[in-house]
Amino acid sequence: MTGKIGFDNDKYLKEQTEEILKRVELSQSKKLYLEFGGKIMYDYHASRVLPGFRPNVKMRLLQKLKDNAEVIMCIFAGDIERKKIRADFGITYDADALKTIDDFADWGINIKAVVITRYDEQPSALAFKNKLERRGLKVYTHKYTKGYPTDIDTIVSERGYGANDYIETEKPLVVITGPGPGSGKLATCLSQLYHDYQRGIRAKYAKFETFPIWNLPLKHPVNIAYEAATADLKDVNLIDHFHLDAYNETAVNYNRDIEAFPLLRRIIEKITKAPSFYKSPTDMGVNRAGFGIVDDEVLRDAAKQEIIRRYFRYACEYAMGLTGKDTVERIELLLEDLNLQPEDRRVVVPARQAAEDAQEKGKGNRGIFCGAALELPCGTICSGKNSSLMHAASSLVLNAVKQLADIPDNIDLLPKNIIESLNHFKKEILKGKVVSLDLNETLIALTISAATNPTAQVAMDKLKELNGCEVHLTHMPTPGDEAGLNKLGVNLTSDPGFATKELFIN
Numbered sequence: 001m002t003g004k005i006g007f008d009n010d011k012y013l014k015e016q017t018e019e020i021l022k023r024v025e026l027s028q029s030k031k032l033y034l035e036f037g038g039k040i041m042y043d044y045h046a047s048r049v050l051p052g053f054r055p056n057v058k059m060r061l062l063q064k065l066k067d068n069a070e071v072i073m074c075i076f077a078g079d080i081e082r083k084k085i086r087a088d089f090g091i092t093y094d095a096d097a098l099k100t101i102d103d104f105a106d107w108g109i110n111i112k113a114v115v116i117t118r119y120d121e122q123p124s125a126l127a128f129k130n131k132l133e134r135r136g137l138k139v140y141t142h143k144y145t146k147g148y149p150t151d152i153d154t155i156v157s158e159r160g161y162g163a164n165d166y167i168e169t170e171k172p173l174v175v176i177t178g179p180g181p182g183s184g185k186l187a188t189c190l191s192q193l194y195h196d197y198q199r200g201i202r203a204k205y206a207k208f209e210t211f212p213i214w215n216l217p218l219k220h221p222v223n224i225a226y227e228a229a230t231a232d233l234k235d236v237n238l239i240d241h242f243h244l245d246a247y248n249e250t251a252v253n254y255n256r257d258i259e260a261f262p263l264l265r266r267i268i269e270k271i272t273k274a275p276s277f278y279k280s281p282t283d284m285g286v287n288r289a290g291f292g293i294v295d296d297e298v299l300r301d302a303a304k305q306e307i308i309r310r311y312f313r314y315a316c317e318y319a320m321g322l323t324g325k326d327t328v329e330r331i332e333l334l335l336e337d338l339n340l341q342p343e344d345r346r347v348v349v350p351a352r353q354a355a356e357d358a359q360e361k362g363k364g365n366r367g368i369f370c371g372a373a374l375e376l377p378c379g380t381i382c383s384g385k386n387s388s389l390m391h392a393a394s395s396l397v398l399n400a401v402k403q404l405a406d407i408p409d410n411i412d413l414l415p416k417n418i419i420e421s422l423n424h425f426k427k428e429i430l431k432g433k434v435v436s437l438d439l440n441e442t443l444i445a446l447t448i449s450a451a452t453n454p455t456a457q458v459a460m461d462k463l464k465e466l467n468g469c470e471v472h473l474t475h476m477p478t479p480g481d482e483a484g485l486n487k488l489g490v491n492l493t494s495d496p497g498f499a500t501k502e503l504f505i506n
Helices: 009-026 044-049 057-068 077-082 093-106 123-133 185-198 221-229 241-247 255-272 296-319 325-337 348-361 392-404 416-429 439-450 454-461 479-488
Strands: 032-036 069-076 111-117 139-142 173-177 204-208 237-239 252-254 371-375 381-385 470-473 491-494
Touching (some): 009 032, 009 057, 009 204, 057 173, 069 077, 069 093, 077 123, 093 111, 139 185, 185 204, 185 255, 221 237, 221 296, 221 325, 237 255, 296 325, 348 392, 381 392, 392 470, 416 439
Parallel strands (some): 111 139
Antiparallel strands (some): 371 381, 371 470
16 A cells, blocks of 8 residues: 555646536536446545545545436346346345445435336246335336347337336436446437437437546557456457547547447437437546646556456455456456456455465364455555454454554453354354354454453554555455455455355355
8 A cells, every 4th residue: 555646636626527517518408317437435446446435535525516416326137137236346236236225315315206127027026116116215127228239219208218107207317327337327318219209308318337447558558457347248448439530639538438329329310309408428428637736656556456456356366266267367468458467456465475374383273264464554464364253354453453552462362261252152152164264253342351451452543544455365255254355445356266165145
């Protein structure tokens, strides 16, 4: 962790706000449907590759615009049915949608409506719809658009977009968001556009997408980091040849937007009965992120580290059967292009060394030896290893807060009787197979110890300083370790090994 800033968040916020308002003014009816690509809240990918970018800056933008804006949330029925997971929170997309609605309310912004897209009465999607409606939210369902993607006459007709219910909106800016890619945001925008034009409302469409950054070079590490983040979707950055032809200006976009542009332009022209205002996919965007860059070298270094993180994530997903070998091979090629190694992540080698140390000391013992390492804000690296008492992640965090609090290594933060009592409870009362403490349990034990131990209290107060620190484990975290590390807000990676020989981990 260098602590260096490469991105001016306030300048970006000003530029982005002005650009959106300009688009609203360009609409003849002063009505704009703005598709929000990427994460509208907790955009940790952006904050990692653009040091200085605040994860909730888009919400600050919406707060500034909220008197003139309404929000519609889309979620794909298939994602609900498959229980698709949002990786950075470890929760399903439908749970993330509920969380987002609550988070918006905390920011003083209400969701106008929820649209379940490509809805075909899937049981889980129907249950989700009922849950929302019984809590007082307005829910719409849109079926698969007839004729899509080739039959323009059917798509732009009463049998296509016209078959969708119209969502009444009152404000000039309508933000369309969703929990992830493929949520149906674009189809919802175009459906609304169709219904507006049927009513004589000459609205416009635009897209707010942070990555790739159109005015950075194609092979800039920040743009390559976007390819790494979407390796499972097979996204590839390309030169926007439509933009180059129209303006003789080089701009970067990604393959899906470029491939979809001719069709999208034809649909918009069919709806509006006029030549498209847009000459390229880049034209459609309102991305001003490139104008917030203040130190390119800092961004390059940060983006390279993010690519390595993505490599470890996909390697673990492959081990768990969640992604294919081609995804791992794709990101390995990105590492090779930038001459990067997984070990260029500073916490990787110390974590593996800790596991080797544990194995050396535990010769003759059965079991798997795990190591963990964490880089403190000052650059110091702490390590931890598993034992019969606690997991590697548990010992790592305790060692890290002791380092931050200048507590000598020989002072125990958790009294032996508390650990033994918890071990007894797990084994004898709950009949558990694994009795060593995971991180979640260790944090609770530290809280109990802090009630009577001033040193433990000092250590506990240091936990908040771990937010944003880099952590690596030699084995994929158990649910209790992952939950604890997520709560601490660290940037976690792990080698694609299992911490236990058991197939079922609870």
